[in-house]
Amino acid sequence: xxxxxxxxxNVTSVLSQVQSLLEQGRPETALGLxxxxxxxxxxxxxxxxxCLLRLGxxxxxxxxxxxxxxxxxxxxxxxxxxxVYHVNYITTFFLLENVIIGIQLLRDxxxxxxxxxxxxxxxxxxxxxxxxxxRRMLLPIGLYPNRPLRLDFAPGAVWIPDEKEKRPRPAERAx
Numbered sequence: 001x002x003x004x005x006x007x008x009x010n011v012t013s014v015l016s017q018v019q020s021l022l023e024q025g026r027p028e029t030a031l032g033l034x035x036x037x038x039x040x041x042x043x044x045x046x047x048x049x050x051c052l053l054r055l056g057x058x059x060x061x062x063x064x065x066x067x068x069x070x071x072x073x074x075x076x077x078x079x080x081x082x083x084v085y086h087v088n089y090i091t092t093f094f095l096l097e098n099v100i101i102g103i104q105l106l107r108d109x110x111x112x113x114x115x116x117x118x119x120x121x122x123x124x125x126x127x128x129x130x131x132x133x134x135r136r137m138l139l140p141i142g143l144y145p146n147r148p149l150r151l152d153f154a155p156g157a158v159w160i161p162d163e164k165e166k167r168p169r170p171a172e173r174a175x
Contacts, residue, residue, distance in 0.1 A: 011041055015160045018047045022158065027054035042068055042085075043159055049088055050156030058095040061156075065089040083109065084157045087116040091155050094120075097148040099127070116157055123151050 014037050021030035031051035034044055049064035068085040069077045077086065086109050093102035103124060109117050127149040128136060135145050 011039065011043060012160060015043060015047055015158060018051070019158045019160065022050065022054060022154070027051045031055070046085060046088060047158045049092075050158050053088070053092065053095060053156040054154060058092045061088075062092045062096065065092055077108075079110075082159065083111050083114050084116060084159050087114075087120060088156050090120060091151070094123070094149045094151060095155060099147070099149045100142075100144045102149065103144075119153060123149060123153075126152075 014033065017033060018030040021027070021033065028051075031048060034048050034051065037044065045064050046068060049061040049068070052058070052061035052064070065085065065088050069081055069089045071078065071081075086105070090102050090105045090109075093099075093105065106117070106120055106124065111117055112121075127147075128139065131139075131145060131147070138144075
Protein backbone atom coordinates (compact mmCIF):
# COMPACT_ATOMS: atom_id res chain seq x y z
CA UNK A 1 0.00 0.00 0.00
CA UNK A 2 1.30 3.40 -1.01
CA UNK A 3 1.72 5.96 1.82
CA UNK A 4 -0.74 8.81 1.63
CA UNK A 5 0.51 12.15 0.43
CA UNK A 6 -0.71 15.39 1.96
CA UNK A 7 -2.90 16.16 -1.07
CA UNK A 8 -4.73 12.83 -0.80
CA UNK A 9 -5.70 13.34 2.85
CA ASN A 10 -8.69 15.11 4.29
CA VAL A 11 -8.50 17.74 7.02
CA THR A 12 -9.41 15.30 9.79
CA SER A 13 -6.65 12.88 8.77
CA VAL A 14 -4.08 15.65 8.64
CA LEU A 15 -5.14 16.96 12.06
CA SER A 16 -4.89 13.45 13.50
CA GLN A 17 -1.38 13.09 12.09
CA VAL A 18 -0.43 16.53 13.41
CA GLN A 19 -1.77 15.63 16.86
CA SER A 20 0.26 12.42 16.83
CA LEU A 21 3.43 14.26 15.79
CA LEU A 22 2.89 16.85 18.54
CA GLU A 23 2.45 14.09 21.11
CA GLN A 24 5.78 12.68 19.93
CA GLY A 25 7.40 16.09 20.44
CA ARG A 26 7.85 16.72 16.71
CA PRO A 27 6.22 20.13 16.10
CA GLU A 28 8.52 21.03 13.22
CA THR A 29 7.48 17.90 11.29
CA ALA A 30 3.82 18.62 12.11
CA LEU A 31 4.14 22.18 10.81
CA GLY A 32 5.77 20.88 7.62
CA LEU A 33 2.85 18.50 7.11
CA UNK A 34 0.38 21.36 7.51
CA UNK A 35 2.31 23.59 5.11
CA UNK A 36 2.45 20.77 2.53
CA UNK A 37 -1.30 20.15 2.78
CA UNK A 38 -2.08 23.41 0.96
CA UNK A 39 -5.64 23.76 2.17
CA UNK A 40 -6.98 26.58 4.24
CA UNK A 41 -9.34 26.19 7.15
CA UNK A 42 -9.55 27.61 10.66
CA UNK A 43 -8.84 24.13 12.04
CA UNK A 44 -5.60 23.91 10.08
CA UNK A 45 -4.60 27.46 11.00
CA UNK A 46 -5.20 26.64 14.66
CA UNK A 47 -2.97 23.57 14.33
CA UNK A 48 -0.25 25.72 12.71
CA UNK A 49 -0.45 28.11 15.63
CA UNK A 50 -0.09 25.23 18.08
CA CYS A 51 2.99 24.01 16.22
CA LEU A 52 4.49 27.50 16.42
CA LEU A 53 3.79 27.66 20.17
CA ARG A 54 5.55 24.33 20.64
CA LEU A 55 8.48 25.55 18.53
CA GLY A 56 8.87 28.56 20.84
CA UNK A 57 7.56 31.10 18.32
CA UNK A 58 4.65 32.74 20.18
CA UNK A 59 4.95 35.99 18.18
CA UNK A 60 4.17 34.12 14.96
CA UNK A 61 1.42 32.09 16.66
CA UNK A 62 -0.21 35.26 18.00
CA UNK A 63 -0.88 36.48 14.45
CA UNK A 64 -2.66 33.23 13.62
CA UNK A 65 -4.73 33.07 16.81
CA UNK A 66 -5.65 36.76 16.59
CA UNK A 67 -7.11 36.13 13.13
CA UNK A 68 -9.07 33.16 14.51
CA UNK A 69 -10.59 34.96 17.50
CA UNK A 70 -11.11 38.29 15.73
CA UNK A 71 -12.21 37.15 12.25
CA UNK A 72 -12.32 39.83 9.61
CA UNK A 73 -10.77 42.36 11.99
CA UNK A 74 -13.68 42.23 14.45
CA UNK A 75 -13.38 44.42 17.56
CA UNK A 76 -14.84 41.79 19.88
CA UNK A 77 -14.57 38.03 19.99
CA UNK A 78 -17.74 36.59 18.38
CA UNK A 79 -19.85 34.40 20.66
CA UNK A 80 -19.54 31.38 18.36
CA UNK A 81 -15.73 31.37 18.43
CA UNK A 82 -14.56 27.90 19.54
CA UNK A 83 -13.22 27.81 23.08
CA VAL A 84 -9.95 26.21 21.94
CA TYR A 85 -9.18 29.28 19.83
CA HIS A 86 -9.75 31.46 22.92
CA VAL A 87 -7.50 29.25 25.05
CA ASN A 88 -4.71 29.14 22.47
CA TYR A 89 -4.88 32.93 22.09
CA ILE A 90 -4.63 33.42 25.86
CA THR A 91 -1.86 30.84 26.17
CA THR A 92 0.13 32.82 23.63
CA PHE A 93 0.00 35.92 25.84
CA PHE A 94 1.28 33.91 28.79
CA LEU A 95 4.15 32.61 26.67
CA LEU A 96 4.90 36.19 25.60
CA GLU A 97 5.08 37.01 29.33
CA ASN A 98 2.09 39.35 29.08
CA VAL A 99 0.34 37.99 32.16
CA ILE A 100 -1.96 41.00 32.55
CA ILE A 101 -3.67 40.57 29.18
CA GLY A 102 -3.74 36.79 29.56
CA ILE A 103 -5.53 36.97 32.91
CA GLN A 104 -7.97 39.62 31.68
CA LEU A 105 -8.89 37.53 28.63
CA LEU A 106 -9.18 34.40 30.75
CA ARG A 107 -11.73 36.14 32.99
CA ASP A 108 -13.89 36.89 29.93
CA UNK A 109 -14.21 33.28 28.74
CA UNK A 110 -17.82 32.19 29.20
CA UNK A 111 -17.15 28.42 29.52
CA UNK A 112 -15.37 28.46 32.89
CA UNK A 113 -15.73 24.68 33.36
CA UNK A 114 -14.13 23.67 30.07
CA UNK A 115 -11.08 21.44 30.78
CA UNK A 116 -8.71 23.69 28.83
CA UNK A 117 -9.95 26.78 30.67
CA UNK A 118 -9.58 25.03 34.02
CA UNK A 119 -6.05 24.02 33.07
CA UNK A 120 -5.12 27.65 32.38
CA UNK A 121 -6.87 28.83 35.55
CA UNK A 122 -4.89 26.26 37.53
CA UNK A 123 -1.65 27.68 36.09
CA UNK A 124 -2.73 31.22 36.98
CA UNK A 125 -3.61 30.14 40.53
CA UNK A 126 -0.21 28.43 40.96
CA UNK A 127 1.46 31.59 39.67
CA UNK A 128 -0.47 33.73 42.15
CA UNK A 129 0.45 31.41 45.03
CA UNK A 130 4.11 31.72 44.05
CA UNK A 131 3.99 35.50 44.64
CA UNK A 132 4.84 37.10 47.94
CA UNK A 133 1.87 38.07 50.12
CA UNK A 134 2.27 41.77 49.39
CA ARG A 135 2.37 41.14 45.61
CA ARG A 136 -0.86 39.13 45.89
CA MET A 137 -2.43 42.06 47.74
CA LEU A 138 -1.76 44.31 44.73
CA LEU A 139 -3.37 41.98 42.16
CA PRO A 140 -7.01 43.04 42.77
CA ILE A 141 -6.15 46.65 41.94
CA GLY A 142 -4.44 45.62 38.70
CA LEU A 143 -0.81 45.86 39.78
CA TYR A 144 0.80 42.73 38.40
CA PRO A 145 4.45 41.92 39.01
CA ASN A 146 6.77 41.57 36.07
CA ARG A 147 7.06 37.83 36.65
CA PRO A 148 6.36 35.31 33.89
CA LEU A 149 3.68 32.69 34.31
CA ARG A 150 5.08 29.22 33.62
CA LEU A 151 2.81 26.58 32.13
CA ASP A 152 3.20 23.01 33.33
CA PHE A 153 1.71 21.53 30.16
CA ALA A 154 2.51 21.60 26.48
CA PRO A 155 1.04 24.82 25.11
CA GLY A 156 -1.77 24.83 22.60
CA ALA A 157 -4.59 22.48 21.73
CA VAL A 158 -5.39 21.01 18.30
CA TRP A 159 -9.02 20.56 17.33
CA ILE A 160 -10.28 17.65 15.28
CA PRO A 161 -13.73 17.79 13.62
CA ASP A 162 -16.43 15.84 15.37
CA GLU A 163 -18.45 13.77 12.92
CA LYS A 164 -21.72 13.97 14.88
CA GLU A 165 -21.83 17.68 15.56
CA LYS A 166 -19.96 18.86 12.47
CA ARG A 167 -18.09 21.12 14.90
CA PRO A 168 -14.53 20.81 16.13
CA ARG A 169 -13.77 19.13 19.44
CA PRO A 170 -10.65 19.46 21.53
CA ALA A 171 -8.04 16.80 21.07
CA GLU A 172 -6.08 15.45 24.03
CA ARG A 173 -3.22 17.68 25.10
CA ALA A 174 0.25 16.27 25.16
CA UNK A 175 1.67 16.45 28.64
